[in-house]
Amino acid sequence: MPRGTSPVPGPPTDTAADDISSSAGPTVAPAGWHLDDAPGPLDELQLAHLDAWWRAANYLSVGQIYLMDNPLLTRPLEPDDVKPRLLGHWGTTPGLNLIYAHANRCIVERSLDAIYIMGPGHGGPGPNACAWLEGTYSEMYPSIRRDAQGMGRLFRQFSFPGGVPSHVAPDTPGSIHEGGELGYSLLHAFGAALDHPDLTVFCVVGDGEAETGPLAGSWHAAKFLNPATDGAVLPILHLNGYKIANPTLLARLPEGQLEELMRGYGYDPLTVTIEVSTNPAVAHQAMAATLDRALDRIAAIKEGGRPQGEVPRWPMIILRSPKGWTGPPEVDGQKVEGSFRAHQVPIPEARADAGHRRALEAWLRSYRPEELFDADGRPVTDLLALPPTGDSRMSANPVANGGRLMIDLELPDYRDHAVEVTGPGTRSHEATRVLGGWLREVIRANPSNFLLFGPDEVASNRLGDVFDVTGRRWLAPVEPDDQYLDPDGRVIEILSEHACQGMLEGYLLSGRHGLFTCYEAFIHIVDAMFNQHAKWLEAASAIPWRRPVASLNYLLTSHVWRQDHNGSTHQDPGFLDVVMNKKPGVVRVYLPPDANCLLSVADHCLRGRQHVNVIVAGKQPALDYLDIEDAAAHCARGIGVWEWAGTEERGRTPDVVLAAAGEIPTLEALAAADLIRRHLPDLAVRFVNVVDLMRLLPEAEHPHGLPDAEFDALFTEDRPVIFAFHGYPLLVHRLTYRRTNHHDIHVRGYKENGTTTTPFDMVMLNDLDRFHLVMDVIDRTPGLGQKAAGVRQAMVDARLRAREHTRRYGEDDPEVAGWTWPG
């Protein structure tokens, strides 16, 4: 319990803004149950409290799906009490509420620091209900008080215009996991547990979600948890048998096969089976006993401390319970409870059809709301006996509002890692290797607050200097030939982009910092996850109680222009296009042209909040252009003229603008500028370099957007712009289509022309090479064509020679490959 409160079992104290002490109502009693019928760890009172909480949460969940008004059923339901559009997912909700209730008992009894992640996200009514019962909802949304009026508002806003979505979302107190796209619950859970040694994450995985690839792969994430320094994840695989319309694969495995699967994944599975006919008291006892067993096992693993060459066998729970349990058994003669028909809204015509409406009312009354809420709609005192208080409430735990916990990174001065640049374009460095030196210091300075994720590419992407101070997280036995494996490693490598992304998301949303390094082409694997995370940030930024979290930082290297030998499968710069579709307030793209610029950009990104930052940089030796002060200034501006590379006269508009964004485009554009200097000495060329791609957007469309006047000042109003671009050329057109000079911006970039070849042949295949850029300048600059015909032909010839050399010798002509700035 590192963060203040220290709840002990005992009489509940209310922490909500509204005053509950007056709400003592009828005593809650489990109707018609006897402890003798349901032996187990719970005594009569605990059983009563658990069951009452569960019934209350279920009542409040059904109310959210259905009711516009009359929340306490103070009168018979009328058509107007029922929402005109019935939305939401009942099927998974009673199970989610059951687990929540039981987790609460354990939190209090064991003084756990715990959060709750709900994979079956469309069960949004459940966590809303629980947060309301715990008082957190009213604290976050004061207009939704913990009384009848608040209950009415809680109900009405659910899946209602202007209200909250039907799945778990940033709006949901206690959540770091959006219930939109399925597959990432476990990854978020493990990410939150990393470096939170006292945390327990209850993570419910739906059996639909369990079929997705990302989820199927993410069970292995437990292999990275170090019991001495990380928290614990208790996965609860919630089998209710059906997806939307189909049975689920895992729910129908033959006897024992699912347990085998879970043991194979490395877990110790514990099973709870509840059927429609199961007495809820028996179910509660089974659930409580199983949770106790699982948490005892976790405590034992944690007591063992730092493992000696073995991965602990963590427990997990398989909970089988009927879909839509406690809902209507039948509707219109068709089975609902325990069938796929319970998935969404089990009684569809409750507004229009009197019979349906009576069935709904009976269903609601089956939870005996009169025992749960007083006449003012406040939860009765006994209901408040269950949950913990203050920050120990799962709905209020600061881990799930990570900005509350976030500590700024200690960032060593990146200038100390600068490469010396005496003149532009003469010496080379591997940009990512230079960055690796700084990242080593970042890791050293932030030993429990920063993680580096990668799909086994940290060394290949030349960030290997980090291994001077840390290792790759690995708990299994180490063999003699292994390198840098370490149970305390600050580098997490698994050959799954999904796992890297998902764990990093969980780590960030729970208040820490990190970086994900990946091959550029394969980052598309997580397009959908990026989208969802960006949407989370968009929504979270508008929620006052959500504190800003650290930005999600991508370092994309092994980029499209140096995958020449791998062919077209490894060439795809299109992630930038995906990123650009998200809210401008959230996304940033940086294309540092050299090592010093990469340092400056990386420093900026690691300081960021609430953004997704994409950095694309090279790992191969590449020329340095800017010393560290110039690099810092250039990156701060994000775009600028490189006067040393141009031939324009001050105060006069140049004849042509040569622009470049990205490592290789900058190289080729500079080599083109050099050729122009030599062959067309009278041509006035301006050289513009773009680091921050968002600068190209209009001011009104992005916070980084250049005002039109500044754009015009850089790119001129009426001169041709030859733009060498890292990605797909249309992206530049998309960003600049509103600019004055747009019709005269000519972009060269990747056009899906790739094959197995050499670096220079690769740029030639896409007409991004220096020779072609000079040809473009000649073709596009008015009046130059005739005069420069000889130069143009020389460029054509140079290209042919370069290609011939490549095809003959298997490598680029050293004269081309070894070009440096003549300066």
Place this chain on the structure above:
Amino acid sequence: MPRGTSPVPGPPTDTAADDISSSAGPTVAPAGWHLDDAPGPLDELQLAHLDAWWRAANYLSVGQIYLMDNPLLTRPLEPDDVKPRLLGHWGTTPGLNLIYAHANRCIVERSLDAIYIMGPGHGGPGPNACAWLEGTYSEMYPSIRRDAQGMGRLFRQFSFPGGVPSHVAPDTPGSIHEGGELGYSLLHAFGAALDHPDLTVFCVVGDGEAETGPLAGSWHAAKFLNPATDGAVLPILHLNGYKIANPTLLARLPEGQLEELMRGYGYDPLTVTIEVSTNPAVAHQAMAATLDRALDRIAAIKEGGRPQGEVPRWPMIILRSPKGWTGPPEVDGQKVEGSFRAHQVPIPEARADAGHRRALEAWLRSYRPEELFDADGRPVTDLLALPPTGDSRMSANPVANGGRLMIDLELPDYRDHAVEVTGPGTRSHEATRVLGGWLREVIRANPSNFLLFGPDEVASNRLGDVFDVTGRRWLAPVEPDDQYLDPDGRVIEILSEHACQGMLEGYLLSGRHGLFTCYEAFIHIVDAMFNQHAKWLEAASAIPWRRPVASLNYLLTSHVWRQDHNGSTHQDPGFLDVVMNKKPGVVRVYLPPDANCLLSVADHCLRGRQHVNVIVAGKQPALDYLDIEDAAAHCARGIGVWEWAGTEERGRTPDVVLAAAGEIPTLEALAAADLIRRHLPDLAVRFVNVVDLMRLLPEAEHPHGLPDAEFDALFTEDRPVIFAFHGYPLLVHRLTYRRTNHHDIHVRGYKENGTTTTPFDMVMLNDLDRFHLVMDVIDRTPGLGQKAAGVRQAMVDARLRAREHTRRYGEDDPEVAGWTWPG
């Protein structure tokens, strides 16, 4: 053996173009082995043949990675014999060759019809070598003969400019699985096995790949294989212990845990363990015995026929073998064979460093090439004793060149399913439900040649009519409440977009047809897989021996504009942007505005070859506009003026163009046209509807691109265009940025403004609603502003009223929602 040849064990016959009968060389014998040391199913001769093949394939693999010249080592290696850039992955290759060799023995002995899928795709040298040994390489590429000169060319072209990539690719004979991005081998294998009852797919899964989410989820795909009507997949999990730099998770599981995992996935695992010290003869015997056991088990399952309510427990093989087995044990004092250093090029300086070069030569000679190839470089006769002949060679099997097998779909007339349209915009249909009727007939007419895939959304996407004639594929026991489950079902539903995409890809590439239906937002999950498939099609189209395969068809529904209640997580039309980055020759996007147009477009797409077709259509009730003949004509043109909706006079340029692409944009734009008619009767409006998005591109950039003159004729050269668009607005700018009138094209589309709301409120949030479109027309049409100020204010008021209604009643004003064309 449904396709002609029927190989039996016996003397090999050569089918390659070159004449091999003259190439009888020295007898191949296993050096220093005695059968007594290695008892097993293989006799001395079989052992010799297997080992010789394996050594030859390894020799040819190393040659590809290293040699520019001197392929037969007729003289000591010189620096110039070695390639200047050494690229390729040795580590996985000897294992791939071992499995290939052993599969060949089984194919011949058991008359198998088999293909080979290699997950560890960077082992490209292996399959190239095997195809060359089988003669297929020379048949496909006649300049690469099966002799010394051809061997030299085979070596040189590998990872060489203008040559073949280092991973398996469309260039590789016998492949349907690109080795670029990892994770999809098993899915491709299962897709190929579906509806190929006599096929055996040997599928090697690398232990790196096995860590990916998609692969981890795809083991479950076996649950869909019907032994009576589908082929078999034999997964071979190839553990060589390391990824690039890290050990793999699965290779280091504690004793027995991996077997548990595989049994949990439903398999019967068989293990072969080979260590560096293992005598190859022992390894061959173990491999042969295990393959026999696995294939016996498969044969027994197949003999059992249609299963009675159970999923067969298919065999799989766990093959542990040292990474880079038979390669150099040490280089520069560091262990290589059996370590991560064997991953790529184990002897890095073989050109520049004499010691490295001698080590390379010793390595090559260790395979005793003089026993394997005659003086002319032809494989000795004994080498040809192993593989099957003709189409039975895995490198020549037509299943892996699916176009050779493909039979056109029998397509029932879609006109029979047309909805009656007496006037535009008066009656409504659910477009996908109408399509479902036609798809039912497609399935009926093509009972073993067409499959419908979906992540449990076929019913939810309203294609449920297909269940009149088929079911959902399901082999496990069926319970009373299940619907439409059937072991012979033509619908495959698993809650994994990856699995749907991957199996469909395998099904198409092996010569069949299919459709993948998915929620629009979540299709981003397979962005990366789409990219890779599109790249496959790009490359395959340029390979003469690859026959065209059926297009990959997406039906995206539950689209962005009807996810209002689900909030922004379910809203993302960005897949279109991803698609547009691929080669124009490959990609197509269709946005049919109504049910009849959807029928026409779907019919067109199911006839397609070598394309990726994306259809976005609605599933909610929506107005019909065109009768079936008009729809067919409109969709054939892809874009056109709807004269009935406009108010322009023939022969005169209109004042403004109102354009729409997509179901909801068309509705809103028509409603806007109606408002303009009533409120601004003098305004000459042209109404353009776009079905085929590629028509917006210039003629030079896409085969469907409109010539500039036609574009100008439609959109005018100088009148404002208000464009209501289904997706992100910038996509239209990106497509039209070169058009004459582009500066005056104003696009409304999705801008990441989404929340939980109603359909009309959702379009209002993004300014795509009818009222805002009228405001846009007023604002953009020169001279209209002042005159129409009152109308503009009326629109502002109408929007406010609409929003108020929504927020108050929870549903849209029926007057807005119920709008029809006044006709």
